[in-house]
Each structure stands twice: as C-alpha cells, then as structure tokens.
Amino acid sequence: MSAPGTLPFCLRLLRRQLVLAFRRPIEIGNPLLFFAMVVALFPLGLGPAPEQLSGFAPGILWIIALLSNLLTSDAVFRSDFEDGSLEQLLLSPQPLFLSVLAYIAAHWLVTGVLLALVSPVFALMLNLPVQAVGVLVASLLLGSAVLSLVGCIGAALTVGLKRGGMLISLLILPFYMPVLIFGSAAVQGAVTGVPAGPYLAILGAMLCLAIALAPLAIAAGLRISVDA
Amino acid sequence: MSAPGTLPFCLRLLRRQLVLAFRRPIEIGNPLLFFAMVVALFPLGLGPAPEQLSGFAPGILWIIALLSNLLTSDAVFRSDFEDGSLEQLLLSPQPLFLSVLAYIAAHWLVTGVLLALVSPVFALMLNLPVQAVGVLVASLLLGSAVLSLVGCIGAALTVGLKRGGMLISLLILPFYMPVLIFGSAAVQGAVTGVPAGPYLAILGAMLCLAIALAPLAIAAGLRISVDA
Amino acid sequence: MWTFFHKLGSPPWLYSISGTILRWLLPITLVALAAGIVWGLLFTAPDFRQGNSYRIIYIHVPAAVVALAGYYVMAIAGAISLIWKMKMADVAMKACAPIGAALTFIALVTGSIWGKPTWGTWWVWDARITSMLILLFLYLGVVALYEAYDNKEAAGKACAVLSLVGMVNIPIIYKSVDWWYSLHQPASIKFTGESSIDPSMLYPLLLMISAFYALFTCCLLMNMRAELLEREARTNWVQRLAKQEGRS
Amino acid sequence: MPDTPTAHRPLLSASGLSLERGGRELFSALSFEVLPGHLLQIEGANGAGKTSLIRILAGLSRYGFTGSVTRHAPLLYLGHQAGVKALLTPRENLAWHVGGEGDYDDERIRDALARVGLYGYENVPSHALSAGQHRRVNLARLYLSESPLWLLDEPFTAIDRSGVLDLENLLVEHVERGGAVVMTSHQALQVTYEVRFLSLLEGLRL
Amino acid sequence: MPDTPTAHRPLLSASGLSLERGGRELFSALSFEVLPGHLLQIEGANGAGKTSLIRILAGLSRYGFTGSVTRHAPLLYLGHQAGVKALLTPRENLAWHVGGEGDYDDERIRDALARVGLYGYENVPSHALSAGQHRRVNLARLYLSESPLWLLDEPFTAIDRSGVLDLENLLVEHVERGGAVVMTSHQALQVTYEVRFLSLLEGLRL
Amino acid sequence: MYFDSLGAILHMDGHGSYVWSAYLITLIVLAMLLLVPRRRQRRILQQLDGELRRRQGTPMALDEES
Numbered sequence A, B: 001m002s003a004p005g006t007l008p009f010c011l012r013l014l015r016r017q018l019v020l021a022f023r024r025p026i027e028i029g030n031p032l033l034f035f036a037m038v039v040a041l042f043p044l045g046l047g048p049a050p051e052q053l054s055g056f057a058p059g060i061l062w063i064i065a066l067l068s069n070l071l072t073s074d075a076v077f078r079s080d081f082e083d084g085s086l087e088q089l090l091l092s093p094q095p096l097f098l099s100v101l102a103y104i105a106a107h108w109l110v111t112g113v114l115l116a117l118v119s120p121v122f123a124l125m126l127n128l129p130v131q132a133v134g135v136l137v138a139s140l141l142l143g144s145a146v147l148s149l150v151g152c153i154g155a156a157l158t159v160g161l162k163r164g165g166m167l168i169s170l171l172i173l174p175f176y177m178p179v180l181i182f183g184s185a186a187v188q189g190a191v192t193g194v195p196a197g198p199y200l201a202i203l204g205a206m207l208c209l210a211i212a213l214a215p216l217a218i219a220a221g222l223r224i225s226v227d228a
Numbered sequence C: 001m002w003t004f005f006h007k008l009g010s011p012p013w014l015y016s017i018s019g020t021i022l023r024w025l026l027p028i029t030l031v032a033l034a035a036g037i038v039w040g041l042l043f044t045a046p047d048f049r050q051g052n053s054y055r056i057i058y059i060h061v062p063a064a065v066v067a068l069a070g071y072y073v074m075a076i077a078g079a080i081s082l083i084w085k086m087k088m089a090d091v092a093m094k095a096c097a098p099i100g101a102a103l104t105f106i107a108l109v110t111g112s113i114w115g116k117p118t119w120g121t122w123w124v125w126d127a128r129i130t131s132m133l134i135l136l137f138l139y140l141g142v143v144a145l146y147e148a149y150d151n152k153e154a155a156g157k158a159c160a161v162l163s164l165v166g167m168v169n170i171p172i173i174y175k176s177v178d179w180w181y182s183l184h185q186p187a188s189i190k191f192t193g194e195s196s197i198d199p200s201m202l203y204p205l206l207l208m209i210s211a212f213y214a215l216f217t218c219c220l221l222m223n224m225r226a227e228l229l230e231r232e233a234r235t236n237w238v239q240r241l242a243k244q245e246g247r248s
Numbered sequence D, E: 001m002p003d004t005p006t007a008h009r010p011l012l013s014a015s016g017l018s019l020e021r022g023g024r025e026l027f028s029a030l031s032f033e034v035l036p037g038h039l040l041q042i043e044g045a046n047g048a049g050k051t052s053l054i055r056i057l058a059g060l061s062r063y064g065f066t067g068s069v070t071r072h073a074p075l076l077y078l079g080h081q082a083g084v085k086a087l088l089t090p091r092e093n094l095a096w097h098v099g100g101e102g103d104y105d106d107e108r109i110r111d112a113l114a115r116v117g118l119y120g121y122e123n124v125p126s127h128a129l130s131a132g133q134h135r136r137v138n139l140a141r142l143y144l145s146e147s148p149l150w151l152l153d154e155p156f157t158a159i160d161r162s163g164v165l166d167l168e169n170l171l172v173e174h175v176e177r178g179g180a181v182v183m184t185s186h187q188a189l190q191v192t193y194e195v196r197f198l199s200l201l202e203g204l205r206l
Numbered sequence F: 001m002y003f004d005s006l007g008a009i010l011h012m013d014g015h016g017s018y019v020w021s022a023y024l025i026t027l028i029v030l031a032m033l034l035l036v037p038r039r040r041q042r043r044i045l046q047q048l049d050g051e052l053r054r055r056q057g058t059p060m061a062l063d064e065e066s
C-alpha cells in the first residue's frame, strides 16, 4: 500500500464533499429554496409590474445567485475545522493546492451549478425574455465558479474564528462585485440584443486568474487558521 | 442562595446572548457594514439610475432586512445545541417560554433594531424621499420583531436535525411574506403620501400574535430537537 | 543595503528612528495642514460655477488621493511580510488599515456634503464614488479581520493574505465599476471642474495633498510604534522603556 | 429548599425501563431507586447504553423507551458536551449559565473556579483554555450547585490525576451530606465509600 | 517506503523548544529525539502544555514558539478532536479520509473497524454511535496506517477498559516493529515495555 | 483674504454650513487619527510599568532580545 495518487485523492475528496452535502438535503435545498423564495420576494417587495420586473430580472437573478453563494461559502471548511479533519488535511502528504480545489469544486457543483441549472425556471417567473436564458445559464456557470473560489478565500481566513459568519461577508463582498457587474451585464446585453461573448470572455478570464491564485491564498489561509 | 427570579434570569440570558454577539467592540460594526455592502449590490446589479432606485428603495431595504433575518435566525440556537448548553436550558427550573423570549430579543436587537436604526443612511443612499424615512424605521422595528419570532420557530425545529430539515424551512418561509408585504407597503405608502398608520397597526397586531404564540412553538421545538 | 533591511527588521531600531522622524515631521505636517486650510478657506477666490462650496475640494481631493495610495502601501507591506517573512512589514500593514479607512471616510463624507449643494442630492451611484465606497469596505475588512484574531501574529499573516488578494483585485474592481457606470450612463449628472482647475486653486490644493501624505506617514509611524510596543511587551527594551516612560 | 429529602424518600426512581436502539436491546425491565447517600456508578462497555440511560433519567429523552422515571428533587446533569461557551470567560460562563439554578455572587464563582484549579483563569476567554481546563469550567458548577441529585456522564474525561482525586472527594462529600450521585465512568472510583454499581449488561448489581 | 528508518536515525528531533502562552512559560529549552522503538509519554497536569507541544511536533503550530523541530518520517497525528464526520458512516470516514495516506481496500477497512470493536457498525451513520464508538472510528486509522511515527493526544479518552488494553497492545506492537509513539495521557500505561516520560514541569526525565 | 467680514466667512453665500461642517468633520477625524495611537502607546507603557512593579518581588523573566 502506498500513498494514493493526487488525482484519485482529489476525486475522493470531491466525492466525500458531495456525499456530505447530499446527506444533508437541507444544505443542498437551501440555496435553491433561498433562490426561489427571494425571487418570490422581489415582486412582493418591489411591486409586481411585469415590464419593470423583466427589465431588472438579470440584476435580480444575479444578486440572488451572489447572495446564495455568500451564505454557503462560510460553511465550506467550518465543519472540517471543528471536528479536526482540517488538521488532518494539512498533515496529509498530498498537495494542499489541489485538495483545496476539490473542496471548491464541490461547493461550486452544489451551489453554482445547481442554481445555474434551475435558473431558467426563475428567469421565466421574472419574465426574462427567452433569448437571454442561455446567456443567463452560461454566465451563472462561469461567474459562480469565480464566486466559489473567492468565497473560499474568505472561508479559509475566517474558519478559525469563533464568530466567522458576518466577517466573511465583509471580506469577500467587495471581490464579488466585479463578477456581479459583468454577469448581470451579460444577461442585460442578451436581453437588449448585444452579443454576450465579450462579457462571458471577461468572466472566463476572471475564472482563470482566480483558479491560479485563489488556491494559494486559501492554502495559506487554512494554515494560518489551524495555527491560531 | 435560591433560584434567581425569572426576570433577572431572562435579563442575564439576554446579556449573555448580546455579549456572545458583540464580544469585541468591532463586531457591532459588522452587521452594519454587511447591510451597507448588500445595499451597494443593488445599484451594481440593477444600474445606478437614481429615480428607479428610489422607486425600489422601500422594497430593497425590506428585502435586505428579511434576508438578514433569515440568514441569522438559523444560528440562534445552533451553537448552544452543539456545545450542550441547550440541554442545560431545558433542565433549568425557569419557564422556557420566557427564556426563549430572551434569545429572540437578543436576535432582534442585533439584527432588526440595528438595521432599523441605520436604515436612514441607506435610505438616503438609495434616494428614498425624506418623508418616508420615519415610517421606514418604524415598520422595520415592528416587522423585524415578527421576523425574529417566526424565524426562531424554524431554528428551534431544525436545530437538532442532521438531515432533512427542508420541509420545516418551507413551512416557515410563507410566514415571512405577509410581513414583507405590509412592511414595504407602509413605506411605499409614505412615499406616495398615503398615511402609514393602518399598515403599522397591522404589523403591530402580527407582533402581538407572534409574541403570544411563537415562544410556545419554540419551546416545544427545542424539547423535540434535544430529544432526537 | 542589507544592513539597512536588517535594521528595519529590528524593532528597537525602528522604534527609535521613527521617534526621531516624528519629532520633525509631525510639527511640519501640522503647520502645512493649518496653512493649507487657511489658504484654501479664506484666501482663494470662489469657483465661478460652484461658488464657495468648492472649498471642500481642499480636503476632499487630498483625502481621496491619499486613501487610494494608502491601499497600495498596505498591500505592498503585506506582500513583503508574506514573501520575505519580515515581521515589521506586518506591523506596517496593520497600521495602514485604520488610517486608510479614516481618509476614505473623510473623502466620502466631504464628497457627499459637497454633493448636496452641487447636485442637490447627498449620494449618487457614480463610478468614482462607488469605487471609493468599495475601497472603504476593503479597508474595513482588513481592520475587522485583524481585530477578530486573538493571536496577533496570525492576524498579521491573515491580513497580509487578504491585502495581497486585494491588490490583485483592486484594478479589476476599478475597471469594472468604471465600465459599469459608462454602460448605464445616467446623463443627468456629471463631474464638474475636472480639468478647469485654475493655478490659484491648484497651489493650495497641492499643498494640502502633500500635507495629507505627510499626515499619513506620521499616523503610520505612530500606529506602528504602538503596535510594536504591544507585540514586544515581553522583551527587554520595551520593559526598560516602560520603566522610564510608563510612570509619567 | 422547602422539601429536604429524608433518608428514605428516593430522589429518583425508575421502574421497568427498557430501551432498544439500532435494533439492539440496550437494557430491559430496569427498576431501581436512588436514595440520599447513594453513589451509583453505571458500568458498561462503549455503546452499552450508559449515556442513553442517564439522559432518560434526566428527562432529556422522553420518547423511544418504555418504563417510567420519577424525579423527586432538583437535579444537576453534566453530559458528554462541556456546555462551556468558547467566547465567554469561565466567570461569565458560570455567572450567566443557562441552567439558571442560582444567583451566584462573584465571590462564590471565583471560589468555585479556584477549587477546580482555574485560579487566575477567571477572565481568560474559554477557547484559550486547554481541553481539561475547558471541562473543569463545567465541573465548577458542582461546587456551586445545591441540587441534591447529580447525574454525571463521564465527568473525569480529560481531567488529570489530581483533578480526579478532588472530584472523587467532592462526590463523597456530596453523598455524605445527603445528596446522591449517578455517574458513568470507565475508570474505577478510588473512594472509601460504598459505591453501588449498575452494570448494563447484567441488570442491576446491588 | 523508500527510506526505512534505521534504529539510530531519529524519526523526530526537537531542539531548544520554548513556548509561552498567556504570559506563562509552558516549557523552555526542551531538546529531545524520538528514535525508532521509543514509546514516549508526555506528562503534565491540565494546562501544562502537552497538546501545545504535540501540535508543534506535528507541525500544526508554526508561530509563537522558539526552537526547531525536524521530522524525518511520515507521521500520524490524532488530536483531541475525533476528526470523524457525523454524517458519514465509519467505513466512509476511513475510506475517504482527508489524511490521504493510503489507498485502503474495503477488506482492510472492515478489518480495522472490527479490531476497534465496531464490527457490525460499519454502515451506521457516525452520529448514531456512542461517544466511545465515535472515537474508536478514528483509532481504526492506527490499524491502517503505515507511518512510523505516531503522535497521539489522549487516545484513551472515552474508551472503555478493554479498548484501552487493545490500544496499549497495539502501541507496543508498533514500537516493537520499529515505529515510535509520542503520546499524552492522564492514565498510566499498563505495558511491559519501557515507557519514556517527558514531564512538562521538570524538563526531560529519562 | 477673500472675505471681508466674519459673517461672510461663516455664511459663504449660503454654502457655509456645508463647507464648515465638512471641515469640522475632517478635523475631528484627523485629530482622532493622531490622538488614538498616542493614547494607546501611553496606555501600553503605563500598564507594562504597573505590571513590572507588581512583579517586583518575584524574579523577572526577561528574555534576551535578538
């Protein structure tokens, strides 16, 4: 028996995180439910005039996606920190950069991808024109990956703190803002007929940058948190 | 030495919860900063046009209040459950109805009241007309108390669950909606010059009902959760 | 060169040299600040479009400029602390955050006070204003993170990571906010007085900008000194200092 | 307290307790009384059902078992979890304890903390305590409490040798004063007092 | 493993370790080596600094102490927290362990679980286990691991008497095979093997 | 001097309240920026001195600085 290869190990971690998520349907359901509920709140709070709503649908959908990412990213490392698994991860002979990517991937699959897949339903509820739905899904897929990466930086830096919940939002919301701007602009563009390619390309560029840098920051953050 | 009176005991609980929320002076700022950031998300997502924003300001502010309540109410009993304090609370010779009210009051002070007090600043940033600010604060104060009471029912019922609490959140959410409707309608009314008194009266009536019933449900929920 | 860096890493040396610097710089700064304020408030002619309200420029612009520069100082200090593991860079980084936050706050508040007579509203979601608001969030995030940690050494490291991430992100944030604003273009409001600045207004403005830079340096050094004392409380030199100065 | 327990009035009586968990019968038809002066140790291997039994006795488990438990006196329960808030100091943890049994003045709390070896740690945030110190904060409640019936689930966990000695002395003092203790532990008690055993695999042994 | 440790090459060496916490010096100028075959028990009262020391040895604490630690072999660290996910079954907990030391097949995991007394509990969610069973899941890693150096922080917590016996035998087996164990415990080890002690208040003894 | 009377300085053609409040707020914040670290430094030294005097009976554990 030897140490497992890095790829099998990361896949195993990914599987573990997904099983943990799906064993707890409330945590899976939460983002979706949250999404559905907040979509319902907007007409209630803003007044249901349909033409106005459809004008704001891209922004509303993106804000909700962002918030639901924000809420869940706090928990990515917390339970592992509390039950001692995180220490074991840091001591493992596997490269932390990649194992951290497995955590992020799981988080992205469970929040971002899931949301992107169900977002057409909500888009229709908000009267988003049909031609923009494809761009909505694509921009959510790309953008939520960036959000997950950035959110996990905040999670790693605050996981050792006794009261991390609010603080993490303060740290990462400013970094979420560019994603929100380009994401909602892409959808807005699709509504008005502007080609969405450039926007999606910018989101893709952000994603590449984040994939290259965020795991470094996360690994550093985790080491600091376990130490403190 | 005898068992403390119920009122001193509840005040002590309230103090404990407040200290737990604001252990360090800097932590008082965190919820405020969080609100500020979420307020800033809306122009970034929806576009900066001032007249549109001012039309949506009541709805946006109320949705933020509701969200921040929703996000934080889950945690009201969780840490006490996890470290065993909740068992001790159930075994205490004090009436659970009232001790639960102390928990709720602390939650309300930390989220609802704080938000209500700073909401004028955010209202100005969203260009809400000045004459509506008073009604905004009053409606947030009343409404967020109802939200806290209802949210804690959900928290009590789900705190012990390792899996499958989604149904209960689904049951709780609809109770938030009337509060949102009347709350934002009150502010919207004040903007357009309709007297806000009746709306506030309805919110007050909801509050009375919730104060009378919610603690019963919460106490029962806590007993079930600790048992499971 | 190396000896200089080596000395920089030594707390007692830093403490004493910063004391010397402060003894000269602080009075100069205060005089420059007072002179600039009096000049700007009383001795310049009003702007032909905005009248006297434009006098706010003498605090608004310096605060905004220095606040922006401060973030880079902070992030570079953070990078040094992470890469070269220099403890004093940590201290400098931590000391930057509250000053930067205060200056950003001043820029926002004076800007919004200026906005009321000029635009008739306290707040607009203009690109520059919005990015200034985000800068405030960034600063406050660093302050809050630092305060949240008990172990100040770990806090310093965590903040260094955060400010480095911030340094990568700031250009992205700025560009995206700029672009966001130009996309929506609510043409009703425009910044006035951009390039039409008159030399008689420029000189006091330059004086104030320099004074704010100097002030930033002074505050930075003072914060660093306090931080040094707290971190090094168990060492000989601090305890000797405490015996000399603590009794007063 | 208005009703001081007399030597023959049980503080707690259980009759016909049976519990099945995960398809396995943990105990059945268990009946016993806890009288003042009893020091009862529940024995059993890991997973024998000691915690489940003690939670039933405390009234925290109310469903899923058959039989009945009657409690005739206020009780103090210390479980597996320490019930100590990491963000509060030991002093605050005791002063603001959610158990709400008593109004303790600062003097008494300081004294209780000193007796569990936390002198000087009164105002340190609890998350900066070691594992044993963390549990000792909770044990300080034993010095404050006036409840005659103590239900203790593995109170010696993470406590060092001298701490175990102190705790054993405290338990003996308590039962000698007319209180009663029901406890679980994997270590044998080293006391000069009659310890009764309830062995979960063989039913009641004295 | 490519480099099997020879009897004279230390698995771990610490030199000049000093730590101060909360204004109190926990240990200072502590230097020692752990050679293959060593069974080292760190002794000290609650709050003496055992956990802090063992975390420094493991490399989890990197700031705040002076001195240096060199690790020459893969290590296995079991801390105060069980590191067992309540939502996963014991089998899953071991198969998907984040430690990533080995590729264990199902057979070996079953065997390890059986050896810690969890036969039949392989597929029960871990939150339905008793406190001792929960910790035993983590101890099963000792049967799987091939790391020569074990750092164990109070491994006997919540384990019953027969479990402690098994564990002691395992530790002896491990050191006899050429491994080394550094552990803390408030109980004395009942083994027929030379136990070295590191007493935190008096510096290195033996 | 641009203005000719104190009243004019305060009034500034109706913009006085804006200008003066902006300057006032700025000065308050700047003063705090300067005073807070000063006070913190003094407090640390005083506390430390008190601590040292309290410990005077016991031998002091001073570690050597590097």
Ligand code: HEM
Pocket (backbone or CB within 6 Å): C057, C060, C061, C064, C065, C107, C108, C109, C110, C111, C112, C114, C115, C116, C118, C119, C123, C128, C129, C130, C132, C133, C191, C192, C193, C194
């Ligand atoms: C809350 C509101 C405001 C904020 C946050 C704000 C922010 C800023 C910032 C960051 C700068 C420096 C830009 C740079 O150096 O690149 C600046 C410069 C300036 N601001 Fe503001 N500002 C605000 C309101 C106003 C108002 C209402 C006016 C006047 C009508 C104004 C006039 C100016 C002028 C004239 C400059 C200097 C011109 C230049 O350097 O381009 N600002 N402001």
Ligand SMILES: Nc1ncnc2c1ncn2[C@@H]1O[C@H](COP(=O)(O)OP(=O)(O)OP(=O)(O)O)[C@@H](O)[C@H]1O
Pocket (backbone or CB within 6 Å): B228, D021, D022, D026, D044, D045, D046, D047, D048, D049, D050, D051, D052, D053, E127, E128, E129, E130, E131, E132, E133, E158, E160
């Ligand atoms: N929530 C639960 N659901 C199903 N079974 C459970 C649950 N909790 C415990 N059990 C089972 O009940 C049995 C007894 O558990 P209990 O915690 O009472 O044991 P214990 O005697 O206290 O053991 P330990 O010495 O390890 O603390 C165990 O076999 C356990 O698997």
Ligand SMILES: Nc1ncnc2c1ncn2[C@@H]1O[C@H](COP(=O)(O)OP(=O)(O)OP(=O)(O)O)[C@@H](O)[C@H]1O
Pocket (backbone or CB within 6 Å): A228, D127, D128, D129, D130, D131, D132, D133, D158, D160, E021, E022, E026, E044, E045, E046, E047, E048, E049, E050, E051, E052, E053
């Ligand atoms: N995060 C922390 N901040 C400050 N002091 C701490 C921190 N953690 C522990 N300490 C202090 O360090 C000392 C040693 O703690 P440690 O956990 O190493 O003790 P231990 O020997 O393992 O005790 P136990 O037997 O109770 O587990 C304790 O006095 C504790 O108060």
Ligand SMILES: [Mg+2]
Pocket (backbone or CB within 6 Å): D050, D051, D052, D080, D153, E130, E131, E132
């Ligand atoms: Mg048990």
Ligand SMILES: [Mg+2]
Pocket (backbone or CB within 6 Å): D130, D131, D132, E050, E051, E052, E080, E153
């Ligand atoms: Mg320990």
